Amino acid sequence: MSDLLRGGRLAPSRREIIEFASSIKSDEKILRHIIDINRAHVIMLIEKGIIGKSDGSKILNALLNLRENPVIRLDVEDAHILVEEEVIRRAGLEIGGNLNLAKSRNxxxxxxxxxxxxxxxxxxxxxxxxxxxxxxxxxxxxxxxxxxxxxxxxxxxxxxxxxxxxxxxxxxxxxxxxxxxxxxxxxxxxxxxxxxxxxxxxxxxxxxxxxxxxxxxxxxxxxxxxxxxxxxxxxxxxxxxxxxxxxxxxxxxxxxxxxxxxxxxxxxxxxxxxxxxxxxxxxxxxxxxxxxxxxxxxxxxxxxxxxxxxxxxxxxxxxxxxxxxxxxxxxxxxxxxxxxxxxxxxxxxxxxNKPFTSFLAATELANILVRNYKVPFRTAHKIVGALVKRLIEDGKTLLDATPELLSEVSSVFLQKPLIIKSGDLEKAADLKSFIESHNVRGGPSRREVERMISHRKMLLSQFRVEVSGRRRRIEDSIDMLDSFSKYYAAQENNRKI
The missing domain is CATH 1.20.200.10 (Fumarase/aspartase (Central domain))
Structure with a gap:
């Protein structure tokens, strides 16, 4: 059981209490980062002259060994204490005891x-x-x-x-x-x-x-x-x-x-x-x-x-x-x-092909009344709504609408019959025509959809480049960390030679 932080201000604790408050199980996910942080910190301490190169190299050797052979023990408070204890075990308290110099678990x-x-x-x-x-x-x-x-x-x-x-x-x-x-x-x-x-x-x-x-x-x-x-x-x-x-x-x-x-x-x-x-x-x-x-x-x-x-x-x-x-x-x-x-x-x-799908084009019929027959949109909305209601009551679809029926329905709202061409009715009920006529930017027309697909393919490429670029920058830094770690760690071995 770990007593690294006890014996000074605090008396020893019990295993069940330490395990109750321990984060060691979830800390396993960040253990390698904790080791890397300690490596970077020690390199900085060496470069700033806060610890000697000899002591720093011993600590770095211990950290490199721990990174290659990580251990997890459940009898410690967290991975930070685990790493410090392992370094002290490998490098000794006099040297390894400075691992936490000028830093905190916080x-x-x-x-x-x-x-x-x-x-x-x-x-x-x-x-x-x-x-x-x-x-x-x-x-x-x-x-x-x-x-x-x-x-x-x-x-x-x-x-x-x-x-x-x-x-x-x-x-x-x-x-x-x-x-x-x-x-x-x-x-x-x-x-x-x-x-x-x-x-x-x-x-x-x-x-x-x-x-x-x-x-x-x-x-x-x-x-x-x-x-x-x-x-x-x-x-x-x-x-x-x-x-x-x-x-x-x-x-x-x-x-x-x-x-x-x-x-x-x-x-x-x-x-x-x-x-x-x-x-x-x-x-x-x-x-x-x-x-x-x-x-x-x-x-x-x-x-x-x-x-x-x-x-x-x-x-x-x-x-x-x-x-x-x-x-x-x-x-x-x-x-x-x-x-x-x-x-x-x-x-x-x-x-x-289902009968009720024909009513999907009702909006376009109202648009045609506005565009071709100068009917105010709100009035056209009511005319088409009444037409749809009539067709449903009669068990019919928009494909069954006739100029005569529309004329009859429209007279209620216009005080006179509206004479519409049969071709306009057919066009309004044509779903493919509806799709292609809605070619405003972002709409469902083939031209717009193809444009959006092409643009979004380029966007995916940009996102992939973004991710790979950020990964590469992290990897380059960790490679630099590895190089400096090995360089300073090797100095202990050089002195032994």
């Missing part, structure tokens, strides 16, 4: 969390991009596939499946930009803040930040150890993404039902009933929809943990951290599953 844990989180943000962006790629793949196959568009879950206007998929792409794009913005705030170094007031030793916070791949500092030392808003911000973004994905999953669930019958979910992503042999249940989508609520719960729980805490470090923080990792894990798993599912969706044939 700035170290905040730094380690940011290092792991920046990696996870890049992972999330990559997975969202993969889902977007699946959406574009499916959209390209369905540029001319007309489907009903819905408002209030009632059929509204015709659109295309590609147009709908591009909408989902754009929803995901905004989440990527949120993550990129958050990354800039996450990738700042708290190291050197100490417990809360920096250090009286002439340390270089900038050097440590450089070796660890940070783009700058969390400058104010109180803020550096006190804030976990970067954790909440990421959870908030994941919560927005979770809401977005749950809505997308719900659309697919509804549209795959027999009542809507718009699309087919691949068999491997569905299940059947234990008693009803005809059933095809969209179980994977239902699980995705449900698991998005876990992420909302993680955000809520973390916010409540943080609420009303006094400034600087509190042990409450360590109860919020696992919520972040759980939310990220859940989101990553669901993004991967959804990407594969989406890529294999099949649209049912003859969707728009």
């Amino acid at each position: 700035d170290q844990v905040a730094t380690a969390l940011r290092m792991e989180l920046r990696n996870e943000i890049l992972n999330l962006i990559e997975l969202i991009v993969n889902l977007q790629d699946s959406l574009l793949y499916l959209a390209e196959k369905n540029i001319e596939t007309i489907i009903p568009g819905y408002t209030h879950l009632q059929q509204a206007q015709p659109t295309t499946f590609a147009h709908y998929l591009l909408a989902q792409f754009d929803v995901l794009e905004r989440n990527i930009w949120r993550l990129i913005d958050a990354y800039r705030r996450v990738n700042l170094s708290p190291m050197g803040a100490g417990a809360l007031a920096t250090s009286s030793f002439p340390i270089s916070r900038e050097r440590v930040a450089e070796l660890l791949g940070f783009e700058g500092l969390v400058e104010n030392s109180i803020d550096a150890v006190s804030s976990r808003d970067f954790l909440l911000e990421t959870l908030a973004i994941l919560s927005i993404l979770a809401v977005d994905l749950s809505r997308f999953a719900e659309d697919l669930i509804i549209w795959s039902s027999m009542e809507f019958s718009l699309l087919e979910i691949p068999d491997e992503f569905t299940s059947t009933s234990s008693i009803m042999p005809q059933k095809k249940n969209p179980e994977v989508l239902e699980v995705i929809r449900a698991r998005m609520s876990h992420i909302l719960g993680d955000f809520t729980a973390s916010s409540i943990i943080m609420k009303a805490l006094p400034s600087t470090y509190n042990m409450d923080f360590q109860e919020a951290t696992p919520k972040l990792w759980d939310a990220i894990k859940t989101m990553k798993e669901n993004l991967m599953m959804l990407s594969e599912l989406v890529r294999n969706i099949k649209i049912r044939e003859n969707i728009t």
